[in-house]
Amino acid sequence: MSLSTTARTQLRRKRERQADDCAALHAVLDEALLCHLGLVDGDGAPLVLPTMHARVGEVVYVHGSSGAASLATEREVCLTVTLLDGLVLARSVFSHSANYRSAVVRGRARRVTDPDEHLTALRAVVEHLTPGQWDHARRPDRRETAATAVLALDLAEASVKVRQGPPGDPEEVAAGDRRWAGVVPVTTVLGAPETCPALPDDVTVPEHVRTWAGG
């Protein structure tokens, strides 16, 4: 399926870096452990807050405290996710770059008020970041649910930008430049689980955490 590109999400520069399918958008959103949510504050100034998200179909959810002003009302937002894959070292300073996959989703976020959708969103966020924990941990009670605000943003207006591969200045090699150039890969790594010190010594890391955490 193709992404629906609007004037706001059509790249004006480096169009060859634009991915145009929903699968690419989903993959970036699903891999990222955090997103940055942009909004315009009461004085008209931009504000960018890091938060955590999850995608369910063609909607991305973010959650936070009901007391957070940023989540209080329906508003225009921009949700951006960036996966840094490498530092690109070129022969020229000018051609230095980064390998990355980024997604920008723009639109009007709505505050989720339906109890079923609210629960679905919370579950999605927990399972996105810490698979298996929704069934392992104690579920939110009424007070905790009320204290958690959820925003929903449709993926209707989004763009994905990707840069991969070696440095972009090979013509300098052809011209006889033997300077080293290449890519230093960047990865996000999960380490071995560290058990909460408040627990008794005989409580061990459960299987569902071992499967995705580091060793």
Add this chain to the structure above:
Amino acid sequence: MSLSTTARTQLRRKRERQADDCAALHAVLDEALLCHLGLVDGDGAPLVLPTMHARVGEVVYVHGSSGAASLATEREVCLTVTLLDGLVLARSVFSHSANYRSAVVRGRARRVTDPDEHLTALRAVVEHLTPGQWDHARRPDRRETAATAVLALDLAEASVKVRQGPPGDPEEVAAGDRRWAGVVPVTTVLGAPETCPALPDDVTVPEHVRTWAGG
């Protein structure tokens, strides 16, 4: 030195997570390989773009193409940097969290026009991300310099937020809950350099890259 907190950068929630010294701000900016730059577009909607930055004293610089509309003029911006340090798995879904260090810098960004400051900023960005490359790679020529826009943002109005440590629901242990809880560390790792395939086989990774890249 203390951070100068204004009404816009004083945390309204979770104030215990607010760091209040410039050293903490500098450390977060200096460790991060990328930032997210928020601005308000011509229609009053928020836009968040990933980009790369470097700090020089009490100024943070970002750079991009002179053709990028986002860098064209002096404007209000919000530069946010987030270092994710861990996923926090609690006994209750509600207490799930993340360990992180984040910085939010707000203010009016100015376009750098002074040639010396422009060069200083470019050098700082290159050396921040790929130490040693400013002396290794070919420096920008007149055309390349003109094609590169630099924005400067003073660190005068900034906040730093930090969460560290184990899950925040130990009272559930005291109440007899033996469910596992803990932290899964998250780290950003640099891999072994991958030489550009356009280079002859006898060109090897230089010492200044080996010192900071992975093995």
